[in-house]
Amino acid sequence: MNQKAIAIIPAGGTGTRMGLPYPKQLMPFRGQTLIEATLALFEGIPTYVPVPLDHRDVFESLIGTRAQVVTGGATRHESVRNAFESANPHPNTWVIIHDAARPYWDPSTLERALAAATSHGALIYATPATDTVKWVDRDTVEKTLNRDRVWLAQTPQIFKASLLRACYDATPDPMATDEATMVEMQGHTVMVFPSSIANKKITQPEDVLHLQSSLRMGHGYDVHRFDAGRPLFLGGIEIPGGPGLLGHSDADVAIHALIDAMLGAAGRGDIGQWFPDNDPSLKGIRSTELLARVWADLSVSFDLVNADITIQAQVPKLAPHTSAMRQKLAEIMRIDISCINIKATTTEGLGFIGECQGMAADAVALLSQRRSI
Ligand code: MG
Secondary structure: OOOOEEEEOOOOOOOHHHOOOOOHHHOEEOOEEHHHHHHHOOOOOOEEEEEOHHHHHHHHHHHOOOOEEEEOOOOHHHHHHHHHHHHOOOOOOEEEEOOOOOOOOOHHHHHHHHHHHOOOOEEEEEEEOOOOOEEEEOOEEEEEOOHHHOEEEEEEEEEEHHHHHHHHHOOOOOOOOOHHHHHHHOOOOOEEEEOOOOOOOOOOHHHHHHHOOEEEEEEEEEEEEEEOOOOEEEOOEEEOOOOEEOOOOOOOHHHHHHHHHHHHHHOOOOHHHHOOOOOHHHOOOOHHHHHHHHHHHHOOOEEEEEEEEEEEOOOOOOHHHHHHHHHHHHHHHOOOHHHEEEEEEOOOOOHHHHOOOEEEEEEEEEEEEOOOO
16 A cells, blocks of 8 residues: 555536536446546555535445545535545645546556655646647737646646645635645645646546547457366366366466457457467466456557457356456456456357367457547
8 A cells, every 4th residue: 555645536526517417427437437447546545535415425335445435515625625634644645636537647657746746745747738828808819828838737736745734724815726726826836747638637528439439349269178187267267176278378268269359359460469379488378467468458549348258168067157257357457347248158068069078268349449649
């Protein structure tokens, strides 16, 4: 657990601009809700989520033990302050404030951002403006700002707890609508940490459509023959009693079919091209490792909408194991379990499967390609 930081993720916004009848943070996103996807970015960091009082129960049951739900205030600023008071962090703790609707933030940048924040105790993620910025009075341009000096603020905003405490105690200007503005208005220096425009805030339905613009489907099929001398690995778990399957890797036929379905959807070839069966470094490798490698690559551009795997095996009986397999695959891919389904069937004694010579698996996968920006 990261002891040196806490996160505050205000989830008080309504769904009005998204045309939703419920808070935007509860909208479906990558097989879970938006707030859950954003929370997952802060795994290992104690997190506080201020929410509207009338939705507190919903958020509490959804978030469970992943974060501390606290009652928010009338404004975002008040909500963050309420969370800060509940957390009551040590003065040296970093307080990371992040929008619930920015699920595309890259957490691998956090260590560098914290290091950069050290000099002034306050830092915001921001991107340089790419459009020319006009200062407008009603409907006429008053002046053109020097674009080189215009940056667009994002979150996270990061502050030393002692600095936030001092600013709150000094009665903040009501015009300060966020913490960075409050800190600036009280004369402190706020660092800018260059971010990416991919760290987009979801405010309009188009934001989701743009970022998840294209759906692509793929199919995978794999067969391995039985080898009673080997352990049986299927869907990422070991199934006691076997019989095992013969292969260069652990011969996990279900994972191989899933990998091929996802590679097919992505237009990225097949498992044999990625992991040749004459590569000595792959001998005996667990297919969970192959899946992790493939998904690490594909997940840069794709989300898995869902995958469905059918394992064909006469023996052993697989139904008792399919939920553990789903759990394992969801864990490896860091996705919600509802995105993966696994079924098992016999072939009623027919064919090579029915004669217990081996197993086969089919998989289909639907990927959603994020717009490259
Ligand atoms: Mg195979």
